[in-house]
Amino acid sequence: MKKKLYETVIDFIHEQIANGSLTIGDLIPSESQLSKKLNVSIGTVRKAIDKLENTKLLYRHHGKGTYVSDYNFDNSMFNFVSYGSGTGSSIRIHKTTPVRKKIKANSEISHELGIKNGDDVIYIERRGYIDKKSPVMIEKSWWIADTVEGLQQTNLHIPDLLYALISKQFNTHITSSKEVLTAGIANKKNSEILNIKPGSPVVILHRHSYATGKGLVEFRITTGRADMFSYTTTIGNPDDS
Amino acid sequence: MKKKLYETVIDFIHEQIANGSLTIGDLIPSESQLSKKLNVSIGTVRKAIDKLENTKLLYRHHGKGTYVSDYNFDNSMFNFVSYGSGTGSSIRIHKTTPVRKKIKANSEISHELGIKNGDDVIYIERRGYIDKKSPVMIEKSWWIADTVEGLQQTNLHIPDLLYALISKQFNTHITSSKEVLTAGIANKKNSEILNIKPGSPVVILHRHSYATGKGLVEFRITTGRADMFSYTTTIGNPDDS
DNA sequence: TAGTGGTCTAGACCACATA
DNA sequence: ATGTGGTCTAGACCACTAC
Numbered sequence: 018m019k020k021k022l023y024e025t026v027i028d029f030i031h032e033q034i035a036n037g038s039l040t041i042g043d044l045i046p047s048e049s050q051l052s053k054k055l056n057v058s059i060g061t062v063r064k065a066i067d068k069l070e071n072t073k074l075l076y077r078h079h080g081k082g083t084y085v086s087d088y089n090f091d092n093s094m095f096n097f098v099s100y101g102s103g104t105g106s107s108i109r110i111h112k113t114t115p116v117r118k119k120i121k122a123n124s125e126i127s128h129e130l131g132i133k134n135g136d137d138v139i140y141i142e143r144r145g146y147i148d149k150k151s152p153v154m155i156e157k158s159w160w161i162a163d164t165v166e167g168l169q170q171t172n173l174h175i176p177d178l179l180y181a182l183i184s185k186q187f188n189t190h191i192t193s194s195k196e197v198l199t200a201g202i203a204n205k206k207n208s209e210i211l212n213i214k215p216g217s218p219v220v221i222l223h224r225h226s227y228a229t230g231k232g233l234v235e236f237r238i239t240t241g242r243a244d245m246f247s248y249t250t251t252i253g254n255p256d257d258s
Numbered sequence: 259m260k261k262k263l264y265e266t267v268i269d270f271i272h273e274q275i276a277n278g279s280l281t282i283g284d285l286i287p288s289e290s291q292l293s294k295k296l297n298v299s300i301g302t303v304r305k306a307i308d309k310l311e312n313t314k315l316l317y318r319h320h321g322k323g324t325y326v327s328d329y330n331f332d333n334s335m336f337n338f339v340s341y342g343s344g345t346g347s348s349i350r351i352h353k354t355t356p357v358r359k360k361i362k363a364n365s366e367i368s369h370e371l372g373i374k375n376g377d378d379v380i381y382i383e384r385r386g387y388i389d390k391k392s393p394v395m396i397e398k399s400w401w402i403a404d405t406v407e408g409l410q411q412t413n414l415h416i417p418d419l420l421y422a423l424i425s426k427q428f429n430t431h432i433t434s435s436k437e438v439l440t441a442g443i444a445n446k447k448n449s450e451i452l453n454i455k456p457g458s459p460v461v462i463l464h465r466h467s468y469a470t471g472k473g474l475v476e477f478r479i480t481t482g483r484a485d486m487f488s489y490t491t492t493i494g495n496p497d498d499s
Numbered sequence: 500t501a502g503t504g505g506t507c508t509a510g511a512c513c514a515c516a517t518a
Numbered sequence: 519a520t521g522t523g524g525t526c527t528a529g530a531c532c533a534c535t536a537c
Contacts, residue, residue, distance in 0.1 A: 021524090021525070021526095022525075022526070023525080023526090047502075047503060047504080048503080048504070049502090049503085057526080057527090058526060058527045058528065058529095059527090059528080059529090060525095060526065060527065060528085061525080061526060061527080063504090063505090064525085064526090066504095071312075071494070072494040073494070077503095077504060077505090078503090078504080078534090078535085079503075079504050079505070079533070079534050079535080080502080080503055080504065080533075080534035080535035080536080081502095081503065081504085081534085081535060081536085082502090082503060082504075082535095083503090083504080090493065090494070191494075192494050193492060193493060193494030194492070194493045194494060195490070195491070195492050195493075196490070196491050196492075196493065197488050197489065197490045198439065198488060198489040198490075199461075199484070199487070199488040199489070200441040200459045200460075200461050200484035201459075201484070202459065218441045218442075218443065218459040218484070219441075220440075220441050227494075243440070243441035243442070243459070246440075247438050247439060247440040248438065248439040248440070248489065249436070249437070249438045249439075250436070250437050250491045250493075251434060251435070251436050251437075252331065252434060252435045252436075252437065252491075253312070253313040253314070253331070253432075253433050253434030253435060253468075262505090262506070262507095263506075263507070264506080264507090288521075288522060288523080289522080289523070290521090290522085298507080298508090299507060299508045299509065299510095300508090300509080300510090301506095301507065301508065301509085302506080302507060302508080304523090304524090305506085305507090307523095318522095318523060318524090319515090319516085319522090319523080320514070320515050320516080320522075320523050320524070321514075321515035321516035321517080321521085321522050321523065322515085322516060322517085322521095322522065322523085323521090323522060323523075324522090324523080
């Protein structure tokens with residue numbers, strides 16, 4: 018398949034972000050500048066930026082320019098909600114990473130990731146905290162080993178925003194995710210970790226994440242206290258209203 | 259504000275669907291035909307169709323044409339899930355409408371809809387069934403009265419797909435919605451309706467819906483049995499992967 | 500006034516589907 | 519071979535922002 022011109026523009030911007038030339042809040046070069054630099058027409062640049070705006074990596078401000086957004090795939094649409102308020106706030110959760118190792122995929126995980134039983138995967142278990150006390154969420158994720166080889170090394174610091182690391186370190190850019198949310202009941206182990214009574218409701222989120230040019234790369238299960246999370250999303254294009 | 263040309267194209271297609279000239283599965287006129295008919299350039303037609311494809315009203319098939327999709331805003335991303343399976347199926351739920359009336363908005367509803375306390379709203383209460391037995395969900399919705407005046411008349415049949423009626427009858431086209439989902443516990447009244455034990459987990463969905471040219475028009479609260487629903491969504495643009 | 504993104508045009512050429 | 523959507527070009531003009 019021939020590479021599309023607007024994809025080279027997308028790749029260029031991804032690269033600028035990955036290598037640190039561009040970071041959150043930065044103004045990217047104007048459309049006409051990119052057009053000259055990359056030798057493509059301005060319409061092609063616009064198409065590329067349209068796509069990146071859709072994925073929320075960039076946002077435009079008429080008359081000023083186009084900025085790198087702070088949109089955070091890691092938080093997904095699954096947000097901490099402060100007590101009593103129904104509005105999904107975007108309080109950032111601090112995460113620890115108690116477990117990380119390379120393992121062989123069992124039948125469930127290989128099925129979810131579309132690989133063969135026993136293939137290498139890198140397993141990461143994280144816990145999310147609002148404050149110093151007990152965690153409010155447990156996050157288990159399995160990565161196809163090839164794409165993030167080395168992530169299991171304990172000398173590699175994992176920041177709160179895992180995908181930012183994945184982008185910089187492994188040149189793997191998560192551009193979309195599919196999430197399925199259900200409600201459930203905490204089992205004994207999870208209730209101990211989350212410091213809630215066994216039988217308390219929890220929200221369970223299954224996520225499949227896809228990277229540019231690589232397809233499905235991660236499967237993740239997040240379990241959160243039902244009293245502390247809500248899930249917010251938008252359907253359709255609000256700009257059309 | 260001056261009307262944009264591509265909006266006239268969007269309006270044209272909405273109208274064709276609303277008046278029945280186009281319906282689910284139909285091939286819409288080709289881009290060049292629309293371009294001639296509406297006296298706009300083909301690029302403008304493409305931009306309009308891009309937008310409608312984003313809202314999932316249309317989908318394109320290279321070499322064949324552009325079709326009206328069966329995408330259903332009513333079902334939202336909140337889908338019935340069959341027992342034991344974690345995959346969100348798209349089984350259609352049959353709905354009854356036991357309550358519909360024009361009322362004055364209380365403080366909560368007026369706040370949610372951005373209107374004044376005591377303004378007219380049309381209240382619709384519906385229940386969703388998988389089979390003939392007990393309902394699996396309760397749906398309460400409040401509409402700004404002006405936009406759907408007459409919806410409260412009991413001689414007006416409300417189909418399972420409420421938005422299809424709203425589109426045809428009131429020329430109001432829902433193009434986007436914001437949804438917030440939380441888990442909760444069934445109160446006494448709801449547990450009786452849903453035929454579950456009080457204290458059982460339920461999923462609670464708050465939805466704000468927006469229509470072309472009218473902004474926010476509906477606020478809705480849906481309560482469903484946690485054992486029978488999941489919520490599925492996609493973040494970003496899957497085509498980029 | 501200069502620079503940005505937003506809209507719109509009028510083509511060319513390519514890739515896919517159908518007959 | 520014909521018609522469809524998909525990519526790409528090379529402009530024009532408008533609307534918003536900053537100085």
